Each structure stands twice: as C-alpha cells, then as structure tokens.
Amino acid sequence: MWFVALQMLCHLLSAQNNTPPSCVITAPHSNAYFQVGKAMTIRVYATDIGGSYTGSVSKVEFFSGSTKLGEASTATSNTYTYVWNNLVAGSYTITAKATDNAGTVSTSAGVLVTVGTNAVTSRGISACKGKYLANIVAGSVPANYLSYWNGVTPENGAKWGSVEGSRDNMSWGQADISYNHAKNNNLMFRYHAIAWGSQYPSWITNLSVADFKAEMIEYMDAIKARYPYIDQVDVLNEQLGTHAGGTNYFRDGLGGNGTTGYDWQIWLFEQARQRFPNTKLVLNDYGLENDQNAINQMLGLVKALRDRNLIDGFGTQAHEFNINTLSATAMKSSLDLMAKGGVPIFVTELDISGDDNTQKTRYQTLFPVYYEHPAVAGITLWGYIDGQTWKDNTGLVSSANANPTESPAMQWIKQYMAARTDVKYPFCTQNSENVTAVEEEENAVLNDESLNFHPNPFSDEIKIEVLGDFAYSVYSISGIELSSGFANGSLKLGGSLPRGSYVVRIRQANQTRTIKILKY
16 A cells, blocks of 8 residues: 555656656648548657656647547657548647656647648648748749748748837738738748847837836737737747847846746746747747757757747757858757757758859758758748848849749759658648458568567557558547557557457558457
C-alpha cells in the first residue's frame, strides 16, 4: 500500500515540475482547402524537450472540433501523422493533444480548414512535396506569384509602424493586399510582426507601462478581428542584443525583465496566446546560423516560453549576410541546435546573394539543408524579383510578369523541388484509403519472416515488428480509420482501444499486409 502511495506522490511531484510537451500542427496550414471524399494528412510536431524539464511524448491525439479522429504513439523525427479519410464538406478547426510520460497534456493551436466540392488547385513549386515554400508581397501581387509560391508574408504592410503610425488611426491597406491574396487562394499567411524594435510608431516611446500595455493589446485585438486565417505570427521580432534599436521601448513599456529575466516577453506571448488560439506563435530573429552563441541566447527565452506552453515556432530569418558562406555541415549543426528548443523551426526571411553562378552554388549547398531538416516546417523567401529585393543580387526572376527570365538559381530550385518525392501535401489531391475487407494479404516483402505481431488476441497492447521503416493504419471492423502513422522496426498499438476486433494495415515500399487483431 505504501509503495502505491509513494508512486502516486512521485507522479504528482513530477507533474508539478514538468514542462508541457510541445504540440504544433505543421500540416495542413490555416486556410487550407480540401476536396470532398478525398483525404487530409495531419502532421504534428511534438517533443518534451526545450524547457526546464525533459521527458518523452507518449501519444498525440488528433481532433476536428471536439471529435477525436484518431491518435498516434510513434513519430518520425518528432512528427506524428494521421490521415483523415473520406472528407465531408464543411469548415473545420483541427487541433491536436500531446501527452507526455508524466501525463501532462498540451493542446495545439487550431488550424482552420475548408472542405468543398471543387478540386484542389496546385499552388507553387512545392505543391505535393511536403512543406510550404512562401514569399513576400510588398505592394501589388506579382502576376507570376502563384507559379512559384504557396504562402505569403507582408514585407512591411503589417508592421506596427505601417499600421498605426498615428495613434488610434489604423491603416490596413498594404496588409489587406497580402492577406486577401492568401485568403482567396488558400495560401499559408504569416503576420509579421506584432512587437519589433524597428518600424514601430514613434508615439510609443513616451508611454507609461499601463498605456503601453493597453496599446499593445489594442493592436493585437485589431489584428485578431481583421485577419482570422493567420497561420503564424511573429509575436516578437529581433529581440536579441542590439538587433533592433528600439527593443528597450518594448522591454520598459511592457514591465521590464522582472524576476524571470523574461517577464515582458512572457507577458507579450501570454496576450498573444489568449487572442490567437488558431495561430502558431513564433519568436523570430536573425544572425543565428553563423553564431551559435546567439542561438543559445534565443533558446534561453524559448525555454521560459516552453515551460508555459506559449511558443509554437523558432523563427530564423536566414539572411544572406549570415548564411552566404556557410558550409552545409555548419548549417546543419546550427539547425540541430535550434531544434533543441523543442518546437518546429520556421525559416522566415531567406535570401542568398551572388552573381548567377555563385548564387546558384550557394542555393545548391544551403537550400537542401533547410528543406530536408526534419525540424524545419517550411520556408519563406524574402523577395525574388530583380531590383525589388531589399538586398542586392538576391533576386531570382527578372520581373513580375507571367513568364519572367529565371536565374540559374531559380531554375535549380525548380529542378530540386520537382525531384522531391510526391507526398500528397500541401496543395495536392490525396485519395482516401479504406479497408473494405479483413482478409489477410500476403506478399513477398511483408511475409512472416519480416513481419511479426504478438500477442494476438491481446488484453492491453499488441507489438508489431517490421524490418525497416513502415506506415500503419488502424481501422474499425467496418472500415473507419481510427489512427495512422509511421514507425521504424517496432510499434505498440491498442492501449487506448476498447475491446473488440480491428484491422491493421501495414505498408512498406509498394507492399501491403492487412491483419485482423482482437482485444479482449
């Protein structure tokens, strides 16, 4: 009896001293569109690292509104996957819940999606290739934009100084152009930025703490009311060191460093979390890839925010003056360090400069490291039209016309993306997969020597062992998918299933085996 009581006490103490797991939906994005009868891949990045206490994630559950779609207990590089089949017309809020080994549960920010009767329109060169590839809109939308990109960030139009240069007089014109382009084409939209010690309104510099906080809240409330389909928001931009000269106005105006050393930043993210429940909250900065001391400084703030479940993304601007001359090895090392924050990495302002050959070589060296890193959820470039980028020699096409001349770097990026495996998201039609029978299917690869499952029947969990990587789906006996995901080598299933019969489909390469299991 005393041993049970001790276990309960230890569990209670561990729950009190525990960082909640991260839980971030990286696909689909808010404002994504899907076709009736087809399927939707939902991907969740979840870890139990990056805070004051480290644990492990035991499962991720997937929801549409209050309806549980399924769950996954295994991940590939911290990403848990579920495929929602047989979509029905409507508007949905997708969320996920991650549970760690101490029993602490985190709920993701929501993702707003639409299912309709029209076919999905392919957008951008990364369509179907697994991650978004986005760009900025400065003024008018270039005629060739949708040929290349499937996400949007306003270059300057959403910065506080642009929106509210005169106190209480909001000017949304430029931000509206970017947002409406994203909304009307189902693109991913990033709001850049809420708090930044550059391009801020001059009238904030003499406000009291009470007035500064009130104005900050008023600005966030206005953003929330105007733009419901924000996938990501840069809550705080360039707060490291002397990166933004006016950061001190925000620090002092929002109450200072306080007892945590991060009181004002925590307050800012708390207010954003309250107002943007369906938006991923991102901390964004530059000068990181070539300075791991700066990454570690940023991870200090990430840790404080992770402890409070207030951050969904580590944003790296990735500008040419920081990355041009890096090796692929050095780049990967820095991304690996960023990933120790336990949340996805968002590349937010990428540009690479050089003459035609130099720029192409640099893209060939660096771009795959970003795109293929398992913690990187997506990439936004900071301009692409010659003569219209903020840094010289970073353009990729000659003009905004429908058929511009493409630089060697752009030609290579298109070739690289075309060669990537087609994974049916984003901006892609994914057919539903259903089980219509429960008979076992045998083949040369997934035979009894390469596939084991035991015990069957089972009372608690069944262990499935396969040589190598494999995908799995669990179905009710009537063919309704209950959960799905990916695993390597082995997988335990059934812990959350009620008693009854089920079907498990195992897929490896082009081979499939379906088995009937029984929980008693």
